[in-house]
Amino acid sequence: MKRETFRKSLGVRHVACGSCNGCEHEMNALSNAFYDITQDGYDIVASPRHADIVTVTGPMTPAMRAAARETLDAVPRPRIVVAIGDCAAGEGPWSGAPSAGPGAGIELQATITVRGCPPTPEEIRAALKSLPLSS
Amino acid sequence: MNGVHAIAAERFADRVEAECLTALPLGAYARAEEVRYLFLAASGPYALAHPREAEAPLRAVSGTFPLFSWDEREMAQEWGVRFDALPDARPLRGTAGEMPPAIVAQGAGLMRFVVGPVHAGINEPGRFTFSSGGETIVHLDAQLSYAHRGVERHVEGLGALQAAPLVARICGSCSAARSFAYARALEQLAGIELAREVELARLVLAEFERIYNHLGDLAASAAGAGWGPGFASGMALKERAIRLCRLAGGHRLLFDAIVPGGVGAQTLRERPRIARELADLARDIEAYLTRLFAQSSTVARWQRAGVVSRESAHAFGAVGPAHRASRGEIDVRTFAPYGAYREFAVRIAHASGGDSFGRLRVKRDEIRESLRLIGAALAEIGDAALPDPQPMAVPAGDATAVVEGPRGSEVVALHTGGDGILTRLHVISASYRNWPLVARAMDGNIVPDFPLVNKSFNLCYACADR
Numbered sequence A: 001m002k003r004e005t006f007r008k009s010l011g012v013r014h015v016a017c018g019s020c021n022g023c024e025h026e027m028n029a030l031s032n033a034f035y036d037i038t039q040d041g042y043d044i045v046a047s048p049r050h051a052d053i054v055t056v057t058g059p060m061t062p063a064m065r066a067a068a069r070e071t072l073d074a075v076p077r078p079r080i081v082v083a084i085g086d087c088a089a090g091e092g093p094w095s096g097a098p099s100a101g102p103g104a105g106i107e108l109q110a111t112i113t114v115r116g117c118p119p120t121p122e123e124i125r126a127a128l129k130s131l132p133l134s135s
Numbered sequence B: 001m002n003g004v005h006a007i008a009a010e011r012f013a014d015r016v017e018a019e020c021l022t023a024l025p026l027g028a029y030a031r032a033e034e035v036r037y038l039f040l041a042a043s044g045p046y047a048l049a050h051p052r053e054a055e056a057p058l059r060a061v062s063g064t065f066p067l068f069s070w071d072e073r074e075m076a077q078e079w080g081v082r083f084d085a086l087p088d089a090r091p092l093r094g095t096a097g098e099m100p101p102a103i104v105a106q107g108a109g110l111m112r113f114v115v116g117p118v119h120a121g122i123n124e125p126g127r128f129t130f131s132s133g134g135e136t137i138v139h140l141d142a143q144l145s146y147a148h149r150g151v152e153r154h155v156e157g158l159g160a161l162q163a164a165p166l167v168a169r170i171c172g173s174c175s176a177a178r179s180f181a182y183a184r185a186l187e188q189l190a191g192i193e194l195a196r197e198v199e200l201a202r203l204v205l206a207e208f209e210r211i212y213n214h215l216g217d218l219a220a221s222a223a224g225a226g227w228g229p230g231f232a233s234g235m236a237l238k239e240r241a242i243r244l245c246r247l248a249g250g251h252r253l254l255f256d257a258i259v260p261g262g263v264g265a266q267t268l269r270e271r272p273r274i275a276r277e278l279a280d281l282a283r284d285i286e287a288y289l290t291r292l293f294a295q296s297s298t299v300a301r302w303q304r305a306g307v308v309s310r311e312s313a314h315a316f317g318a319v320g321p322a323h324r325a326s327r328g329e330i331d332v333r334t335f336a337p338y339g340a341y342r343e344f345a346v347r348i349a350h351a352s353g354g355d356s357f358g359r360l361r362v363k364r365d366e367i368r369e370s371l372r373l374i375g376a377a378l379a380e381i382g383d384a385a386l387p388d389p390q391p392m393a394v395p396a397g398d399a400t401a402v403v404e405g406p407r408g409s410e411v412v413a414l415h416t417g418g419d420g421i422l423t424r425l426h427v428i429s430a431s432y433r434n435w436p437l438v439a440r441a442m443d444g445n446i447v448p449d450f451p452l453v454n455k456s457f458n459l460c461y462a463c464a465d466r
């Protein structure tokens, strides 16, 4: 993967895997006038086909497992999975609950993890900007 | 009427149905020993209970009042409660990753399409199965539970005080309301009263949560009707409200701002700055609301979209803005006042059309009233010091508390054993109550109106799924 390939045109697709919606509030905030990550070259996209980055939240639930996999499989390669929040990192409040999995980021093998409950929009943006985009 | 009233099995359903006509039905839950149907009267919540030792099947109340449909399906699926004549006998939630089949309308010329569980935006997961004839929706089956983590079972066995940060994280959008109800249930059990300043501070936090939620709903509804500037301005205001939440309660989404025995240590520290930023925000919000509701092409999309009649609002147990937009009278803050709401006369917002426009008008008016309430409460607190949370010993027993969250009544019912250990926690969120109604609100509407009708409710999934 070459950095030039993706510069200023990274599509971000989000998949909530049993989160509490707190992380989604902060992901959505990235598009408001205060953070506006389009200025950094990121675009929240509606289809996994348009995505380069997949953000995942939540501990992963049995009900979301297949849909999350299918969404990820629909993303063209190369792609990067980013785990957002303590739940996705496998160390959130519901870790160990009867229908909570190991963390969406653990299960879907995230490249990087943004800790926090939820992480702030600044923290998410900084993490996206730090992604290892060249190999 | 207060407390818990045991009713024999053969009379139980009749009694619950009669009660639905005089009190606000909140929902129902089971535990190993009993089944409880909860109601709210002006004097507070109470329960009709049926002991389970006999295990005679109960007649399902959802045949008459569909509002209990999800509760009864959940009790049957997860607690093995046996019902006669359950109109929808499917399990409420998926098992081992498999969703129960969706209900689909059959007929010549009808088609079906499925949306979700992964949605186009940054949203929570849910599966919507539409049956439509061309553009007109004939039936919508909304199936949730993709965010079911098993939170109630998970907190069983924890100390009730220790579980508070978990309760705050069941749902990110109504965390303060749920923590408020949880704290009130525990304080009632422990028999403690809080200082007036603390109750006032809780009001401030709860109203900030309402403001940021309603602003987000208005912005999303502008987007649903295709007005970009209304979305962008609304989301910017929501961000400012969230920053004020951080300033007022120490967390952008108010997690752990309301705790058992009081409020978090970060609460209302920089009061002059809060007052200043609040005044600026209030002015800009007012300008936004005026502009938004004067945008006739946007408002025209909201009008007559997703109509809920007063009758279906009652039968489906609508709460919150969804209830008050369909000529409902009840807001828990005035119907069964608690804490600092006992000292302020909250002006309740109403609408009569039951459409998306009505729900959004209620939310608009509630933002204005919340701003007024926060200002009044801050003035009352002045520069009084806020005491640390009151220590409490949680005895064995049970308690139920209800508060008015952004989407309506937020109910927490809890049972404790020795050493203040939780033996059962049940959460009935306003979203859980209102979701079946969103599906019915779409009957006869056109497919392109789903996003804006849905956003006029803007219900949560996490606290409905638990």
Ligand code: SF4
Pocket (backbone or CB within 6 Å): A018, A019, A020, A021, A022, A023, A057, A058, A084, A085, A086, A087, A088, A092, A093, A116, A117, A118, A119, B169, B172
């Ligand atoms: S990390 Fe916190 S905010 Fe994010 S989904 Fe989990 S509980 Fe919610």
